[in-house]
Amino acid sequence: MDRAHAGSGHRPVLYAQVLDGLQVRADGIYLDGTFGRGGHARGVLERLGPEGRLLLMDKDPEAIAIAQAEFAGDARVSVRHGSFAELADWSATADGLDGVLFDLGVSSPQLDVAERGFSFGKDGPLDMRMDPTSGESAAEWLASASEREIADVLWRYGEERQSRRIARAIVARRAQQPILRTRELAELIASVLPRGDGRIHPATRSFQAIRIHINRELGDLEAGLDAAHARLKPGGRLAVISFHSLEDRIVKQFIARHAKAPPASRRMPVVPDFTPTLRAIGDAIKADEAEIADNPRARSAVLRVAEKLGIGNRESGIEGAGSSPASPDTGGASPLSGRFPVPDSRFPHLGAGDAP
Numbered sequence: 001m002d003r004a005h006a007g008s009g010h011r012p013v014l015y016a017q018v019l020d021g022l023q024v025r026a027d028g029i030y031l032d033g034t035f036g037r038g039g040h041a042r043g044v045l046e047r048l049g050p051e052g053r054l055l056l057m058d059k060d061p062e063a064i065a066i067a068q069a070e071f072a073g074d075a076r077v078s079v080r081h082g083s084f085a086e087l088a089d090w091s092a093t094a095d096g097l098d099g100v101l102f103d104l105g106v107s108s109p110q111l112d113v114a115e116r117g118f119s120f121g122k123d124g125p126l127d128m129r130m131d132p133t134s135g136e137s138a139a140e141w142l143a144s145a146s147e148r149e150i151a152d153v154l155w156r157y158g159e160e161r162q163s164r165r166i167a168r169a170i171v172a173r174r175a176q177q178p179i180l181r182t183r184e185l186a187e188l189i190a191s192v193l194p195r196g197d198g199r200i201h202p203a204t205r206s207f208q209a210i211r212i213h214i215n216r217e218l219g220d221l222e223a224g225l226d227a228a229h230a231r232l233k234p235g236g237r238l239a240v241i242s243f244h245s246l247e248d249r250i251v252k253q254f255i256a257r258h259a260k261a262p263p264a265s266r267r268m269p270v271v272p273d274f275t276p277t278l279r280a281i282g283d284a285i286k287a288d289e290a291e292i293a294d295n296p297r298a299r300s301a302v303l304r305v306a307e308k309l310g311i312g313n314r315e316s317g318i319e320g321a322g323s324s325p326a327s328p329d330t331g332g333a334s335p336l337s338g339r340f341p342v343p344d345s346r347f348p349h350l351g352a353g354d355a356p
């Protein structure tokens with residue numbers, strides 16, 4: 001374990017591939033929108049010279065407190081609490097960025113601490129907020145949402161086929177007593193589902209779905225991608241690590257939308273003028289067997305990298321000064337070779353290590 005990974009309680013996935021993808025320039029300005037425990041951020045910082053800048057964000061106040069304590073003495077680093085969806089509102093990004101990283105989902109410390117309420121394997125208050133200082137907790141949401149809304153969330157974000165049955169059970173239970181603990185919810189879900197093959201806990205999909213809803217994860221991702229695109233300088237790199245197919249689909253389609261002209265269709269046989277503003281760098285990257293053996297979280301990780309092209313920056317007001325020239329090659333988003341592996345590995349945060 002090198003210095004970048006030491007003592008953080010969270011092991012960064014696809015570490016070398018992220019740093020390779022970002023192509024860190026010593027005098028560049030980089031934003032890590034998901035600081036976590038700083039594994040990737042430390043790697044970026046090691047490659048920056050005295051002129052470089054590193055901007056750090058996280059929704060989680062605990063992550064931000066760690067970043068502030070660790071980098072208080074480093075004038076190259078600025079830290080801000082908040083969602084990367086709002087990165088363009090941060091004046092530090094106004095001069096443009098040479099690289100943006102989003103390493104999505106939850107960190108190991110968030111999962112490991114029962115009080116955060118993310119894990120069905122550890123009994124704790126049913127919270128699940130990355131930022132416990134704002135918004136509704138999972139318990140609050142489950143207390144007030146309609147049966148239909150609960151079922152929709154479980155289906156949409158967890159692909160849970162028994163979504164209606166689970167929603168019905170939640171509404172029946174809460175009429176008797178509020179559902180306040182992770183174990184209570186996990187046991188309730190398990191009690192109404194048919195016995196599975198034992199590979200994953202029956203609450204895996206539901207916990208995943210509720211977490212995505214409570215933290216508005218997909219909406220934030222869409223807004224964050226747009227904001228990063230607006231702030232990247234020509235030649236600047238975007239690197240995004242997804243952990244499930246819903247996220248990866250958004251990232252893949254976002255890159256494709258900015259890199260490739262939409263295909264002509266029968267309804268619109270003449271393709272309107274299209275100027276690419278991104279090019280995909282390589283294919284989707286996955287962890288190799290050695291990394292997965294070392295860090296099971298890496299099993300579902302998919303990294304996509306794109307480069308901002310020289311055009312389209314007028315709208316953001318960002319000049320390309322100091323950036324490497326963008327290649328005219330428009331590239332193309334590469335489709336994943338197949339769907340993600342089935343649920344046990346698709347949802348690693350709630351996987352084997354998290355079983356009750």
Ligand SMILES: C[S@@+](CC[C@H](N)C(=O)[O-])C[C@H]1O[C@@H](n2cnc3c(N)ncnc32)[C@H](O)[C@@H]1O
Nearest residue numbers: 012034036037038039040058059060083084103
């Ligand atoms: C997988 S961890 C990042 C780990 C980090 N790359 C490292 O090496 O330590 C994800 C982190 O992103 C944060 N996060 C998730 N969505 C976010 C968002 N929309 N805005 C800001 N932070 C977010 C979570 O709170 C969590 O700390």
